[in-house]
Amino acid sequence: MTRILNLDNHDARPPDAPPGEEVCLSGGCWADRRGLSPIVFDLNEDQQAILDAVREFCDDELVPKAEATDAAGVWPAENVAKLGELDLMGITVPEEYGGLGMDHITWTLVAEELSRACTTTGAAFGAHILCVEPIRLFGTDEQKKKYLTRLAKGECVGAFGLTEPGAGSDAGAVQTRAEPDGDDYVLNGTKIFITNAGEAEIYVIIANIDIERGPRGMTAFIVEKGTPGFEFGKNEKKMGFGSLPNRELIFTDCRVPKENILGRERRGFRVALETLGMGRIGMGIGAVGVARAAFEAALPYTKQRHQFGKPISSFQLVQAMLADMATQIEAARLLCLKAAYLKDMGRPFEKEAAMAKVYASEVAAFVTSKAVQCLGGYGYTKDFPVERYMREAKLFEIVEGTSEIQRLVIANLLLKEGS
Amino acid sequence: MNIVVCVKQVPDTTDVRIDPETNSLIREGVESILNPFDENGVEAALQLREQHGGKVTVITMGPPQAEAILRHALAMGADEVYLVCDRAIRGSDTLATSYTLAKAIEYLGEFDLVICGKQAIDGDTAQVGPGVAERLGIPQVSLAIALEVEGRKLRARRLLDDASETVEVRLPALVTVVKQINEPRHPPMKGVLKAKKAQIPVLDAETLELDPKLTGFAGSPTFVWKIFTPPRRARGQIIEGEPEEAAKELAQKILGLNVISIS
Ligand SMILES: Cc1cc2nc3c(=O)[nH]c(=O)nc-3n(C[C@H](O)[C@H](O)[C@H](O)COP(=O)(O)OP(=O)(O)OC[C@H]3O[C@@H](n4cnc5c(N)ncnc54)[C@H](O)[C@@H]3O)c2cc1C
Numbered sequence: 001m002t003r004i005l006n007l008d009n010h011d012a013r014p015p016d017a018p019p020g021e022e023v024c025l026s027g028g029c030w031a032d033r034r035g036l037s038p039i040v041f042d043l044n045e046d047q048q049a050i051l052d053a054v055r056e057f058c059d060d061e062l063v064p065k066a067e068a069t070d071a072a073g074v075w076p077a078e079n080v081a082k083l084g085e086l087d088l089m090g091i092t093v094p095e096e097y098g099g100l101g102m103d104h105i106t107w108t109l110v111a112e113e114l115s116r117a118c119t120t121t122g123a124a125f126g127a128h129i130l131c132v133e134p135i136r137l138f139g140t141d142e143q144k145k146k147y148l149t150r151l152a153k154g155e156c157v158g159a160f161g162l163t164e165p166g167a168g169s170d171a172g173a174v175q176t177r178a179e180p181d182g183d184d185y186v187l188n189g190t191k192i193f194i195t196n197a198g199e200a201e202i203y204v205i206i207a208n209i210d211i212e213r214g215p216r217g218m219t220a221f222i223v224e225k226g227t228p229g230f231e232f233g234k235n236e237k238k239m240g241f242g243s244l245p246n247r248e249l250i251f252t253d254c255r256v257p258k259e260n261i262l263g264r265e266r267r268g269f270r271v272a273l274e275t276l277g278m279g280r281i282g283m284g285i286g287a288v289g290v291a292r293a294a295f296e297a298a299l300p301y302t303k304q305r306h307q308f309g310k311p312i313s314s315f316q317l318v319q320a321m322l323a324d325m326a327t328q329i330e331a332a333r334l335l336c337l338k339a340a341y342l343k344d345m346g347r348p349f350e351k352e353a354a355m356a357k358v359y360a361s362e363v364a365a366f367v368t369s370k371a372v373q374c375l376g377g378y379g380y381t382k383d384f385p386v387e388r389y390m391r392e393a394k395l396f397e398i399v400e401g402t403s404e405i406q407r408l409v410i411a412n413l414l415l416k417e418g419s
Numbered sequence: 420m421n422i423v424v425c426v427k428q429v430p431d432t433t434d435v436r437i438d439p440e441t442n443s444l445i446r447e448g449v450e451s452i453l454n455p456f457d458e459n460g461v462e463a464a465l466q467l468r469e470q471h472g473g474k475v476t477v478i479t480m481g482p483p484q485a486e487a488i489l490r491h492a493l494a495m496g497a498d499e500v501y502l503v504c505d506r507a508i509r510g511s512d513t514l515a516t517s518y519t520l521a522k523a524i525e526y527l528g529e530f531d532l533v534i535c536g537k538q539a540i541d542g543d544t545a546q547v548g549p550g551v552a553e554r555l556g557i558p559q560v561s562l563a564i565a566l567e568v569e570g571r572k573l574r575a576r577r578l579l580d581d582a583s584e585t586v587e588v589r590l591p592a593l594v595t596v597v598k599q600i601n602e603p604r605h606p607p608m609k610g611v612l613k614a615k616k617a618q619i620p621v622l623d624a625e626t627l628e629l630d631p632k633l634t635g636f637a638g639s640p641t642f643v644w645k646i647f648t649p650p651r652r653a654r655g656q657i658i659e660g661e662p663e664e665a666a667k668e669l670a671q672k673i674l675g676l677n678v679i680s681i682s
Contacts, residue, residue, distance in 0.1 A: 049615050050608050053494070057605040087608040100608050 084154015115289025131158025229254030456536025517550025
């Protein structure tokens, strides 16, 4: 369950190996000339230390109250504050901006643990990172000092606003207008479904300065909560994640200073795509976390539940379910880690991220459904968490690009590669 | 304020097994952890530092592998840690340990407060904290459930069986803490990374100028005759009937045991 693919393992080099015997492969992988495999399925020491510490935190603090967190119907402020205290809110942010400065492999591992322990907290963390990432990638030094530092230290939470009533899968159809006026841009329009809305202090908003030119006019802005003309609309009632706010962002003549443009004017589509690229790995691994939670609930149950005078785990058809669940979880995790690795290496990872997202989200749907199956009628009741996992898993097939859109992305890239 | 916390590495189990041959704890196959009460001590020290500034130094006396708990303390946020380790201190009982720790604390210089856990979950003696205070010649407050520092005064609430009492002492002083005092923090990741790379300084017998007669086997007058798990106490006898009758019968039984007498 916890074997990890990590192609970026500096510690794999045996410390006492004579210098002539080894070669450094691209990406800091070490191999000796006798043909040691450069693919290393182990974590380096830092990654392992962080994973261990995060697991302990999750088991002590998140798991025991995960049910209550979901039932409360309110934003899990305390959990999110803890993530800040633990330095996780800026896990990939460079140390000079108050972050932990870790790689995306580590972020992926941590995101899985959070999602497994408390799906709601994991999702809030995921949406926060969607605000951190574009500022990290495209922010000026001033913007990073002003916003990234606070986000990284967990002093405030972030959110990412792209989707609109008329722009879901068709992200290029954004209608939120940004019109220049003196030193400001004036924003008008409505975003919908925005995770962390209302609770977050800092928003990366994709607007359009030139609607006629579609994606070519799209521009990203950093907007602070409390800016006059920026309000929150209704909170969606959903089939899962009842404690996670998904609200409208309503902009009415909202003035945002020009220095809050993220990246450059007309480069907003690129900002959105880069953010979603990382977000897809995040959604994929979030789905792996939910799947794992469901599997970890099902496995011990099948050993305890007796029918026909035996534990149900002794029936081969039940065993087949367990085997399929575990195998798919493992495969989904490896896809996510591979995409994270490519991102760390600075190589194209769009296709792999889309593969990871579509595969992992469908694995989560399958695994959580099978977990309910393993528990039979009890699985269908609210006495066990597996029915909740099943409802929650569905989200991952929709959010940040539906499964259909992921397949389009993958096929597009495959066909381009081929030509 | 300068705070020194004394911590111990213990086996991670409340169900400590004893080797009947050697009368010592079986440590094989049992994970080692920072003694839970000591973790509360580290947390208490960090909270006092957050309120009053200063420095938190954590020390342990133990074998080389005890440095793992010092790394944990560093990860939680301790400023400095020291491992007191030497062949000469092996076999120390609570008396010799108290002496050795007191020498280490003196060696480290000026301090305002020493914090220990109430007791270690392996030996359960609760003697080392008070012993260190005696050696240092400073006031001690055991079983603290709350600490408050005001100038040179420490106010501590002590947890008693059915009550609590608040006492005030002058600093420097030593307190031992119970687990109800706080919820130890999970280490922040920056701490985890820092602690992993840290060099752990070792203080040996020579550095501490330990008197060989007062530490290690030589300094340990405790003789362990036998360690055993006490048999479960049998269920008490219940005297049924009307209260007056039952009380009479009970009195008679007690008198019959010759443990009290009525003059
Ligand atoms: C809980 C939740 C949280 C969210 N959080 C955020 C957030 O924080 N920020 C944000 O910006 N957005 C967020 N979203 C929005 C989310 O990203 C969109 O819902 C998603 O991209 C799908 O868009 P849509 O809902 O408009 O569906 P539609 O685009 O209307 O899709 C409907 C169906 O049509 C299919 N379809 C559409 N176009 C095609 C095509 N060309 N070919 C084949 N099939 C197609 C889709 O796959 C889908 O099956 C969130 C949504 C939810 C439910």
